[in-house]
């Protein structure tokens with residue numbers, strides 16, 4: 001057996017030199033001082049390969065056109081087995097990659113490892129940082145939800161304001177006029193066809209240069225014997241990669257990545273935000289107004305990139321012990337402080353979204369329910385019906401499965417049964433439900449909607465909507481308004497309210513209707529602040 | 545060092561498993577197959593298969609597409625209709641009815657089938673697949689295709 005293996009490896013070695021190549025790679029000599037601080041490059045490379053892997057998997061179920069991107073992504077996260085995990089890995093992997101690349105740069109910077117003759121290695125590294133950011137920028141559009149759309153509108157607008165190049169850039173990005181199929185195709189093409197091979201070549205160049213010049217030695221290394229890359233450094237790299245992977249995997253499982261409403265160019269209430277790592281730029285923009293705007297959007301970022309590229313030429317001092325590089329620590333500290341301050345300011349100053357965020361990566365069947373049925377969910381939860389009844393999941397509980405359509409009776413029967421369970425179902429152990437008739441009506445209306453297929457989806461109705469519907473019912477809003485085809489047409493129908501109103505407007509309108517729409521016959525509804533929040537959120541969640 | 549191999553093994557497994565589930569497991573079913581009205585039973589000729597063309601909705605990934613499909617319907621009696629799926633059970637070619645010989649003929653590798661779908665000759669491994677059938681108020685309703693058991 002061993003002989004066959006040796007024979008085969010010998011054959012391969014003779015034809016390709018693979019074994020020697022691997023040996024040379026692994027037994028590379030590294031300075032005595034190398035160790036844990038050198039893991040970041042390997043972790044970044046691992047994350048890049050992981051992004052490629054999850055990206056390819058996503059592409060297998062994703063249709064890259066504005067018409068279908070959103071639905072196919074929704075399909076991935078709600079229906080494809082394991083789809084949500086793969087998408088979350090890709091999403092959080094991108095964020096993690098930015099963090100790790102930044103750490104890698106900070107380490108190299110602090111130790112002055114970019115100094116002669118390693119200037120080119122550093123510059124290739126800066127190129128890789130920019131490529132990483134380019135992935136973030138282009139990938140942001142691909143879910144084609146409101147967040148993606150509006151974020152990209154801002155990006156393309158900024159590019160179009162660049163001096164001289166502006167018009168060409170916006171044509172290149174397909175964003176002339178408006179963002180649509182062309183921009184989408186360009187962004188997708190860049191994200192999956194252009195950036196990956198360019199990045200791969202850059203990584204090869206970067207690693208080649210690292211190997212050519214060797215790991216930068218620290219002062220004092222000259223006198224100590226060199227170490228081998230394998231196994232010691234490989235072990236440390238592997239442990240670091242594993243730790244990064246565990247964190248990423250845990251995030252992908254535990255931290256939910258929402259999907260917003262389908263991209264809607266007519267939505268006037270949306271507040272666009274970039275992803276967290278671009279927030280500082282977003283905030284910088286706010287300091288420059290009018291003609292100075294391009295200072296924040298183009299000039300400063302360009303200068304910053306230039307400064308980064310030129311770091312090895314700006315700092316031409318001798319190699320020094322890291323503990324004596326006060327200036328370098330100062331720079332990193334200031335950069336971090338500036339970044340954190342701007343990001344915090346951006347988060348703090350963004351208005352608490354006026355619109356209501358519905359998570360479209362979860363079931364949304366509840367959007368179609370009438371207010372009465374929604375209120376029914378509220379009573380269902382309040383009365384703890386599910387402590388005795390299974391709902392579509394077939395679990396063994398005392399009462400019958402309520403999603404079972406075979407036990408379905410009329411609403412009148414149900415209400416009578418709710419009041420005196422044992423008279424209609426002899427021997428029933430169910431306690432009578434103490435609710436008013438209209439509340440029992442709502443409960444019955446909801447139960448009549450249940451089927452084994454929609455049970456779990458309807459139970460996922462978010463609390464704000466259910467509580468909003470309870471208020472809606474309690475105030476008999478349906479006596480004048482229409483929601484999902486139920487109610488009256490005295491007042492305006494309420495579906496699609498989110499298109500032209502926001503929370504502040506609605507709240508004021510409830511408090512003083514006359515001030516907002518003079519001549520209206522709507523009475524005043526001075527709700528408590530928490531009720532106001534709920535009813536407004538509910539109204540803004542109503543679909544078109 | 546075995547720790548190195550071990551950790552890489554764990555990473556590999558933690559990726560390979562979800563990836564295979566993602567690619568190989570069926571997605572959650574969005575809705576149950578529905579019944580489609582294909583013909584009026586009274587209008588079907590008795591004892592001779594009729595080709596029915598109808599539209600039905602198919603769940604196709606993230607879409608539901610409405611597509612034209614056919615069925616070969618054989619009225620056994622007013623309360624019993626057999627509806628055959630239009631693909632040959634050998635390699636999926638479309639077969640047709642040969643009125644002279646009173647049998648189905650597949651042009652690809654010349655399998656022949658009886659009006660009820662039984663294999664008479666040729667390489668087809670099992671009888672023709674049938675649609676689930678329901679008759680309601682004189683209308684023929686077709687459900688999903690059930691794969692036939694291989695004969696004998």
Ligand code: FES
Pocket residue numbers: 632633634635636637650651652653654655666667668
């Ligand atoms: S496909 Fe019909 S006989 Fe081969």
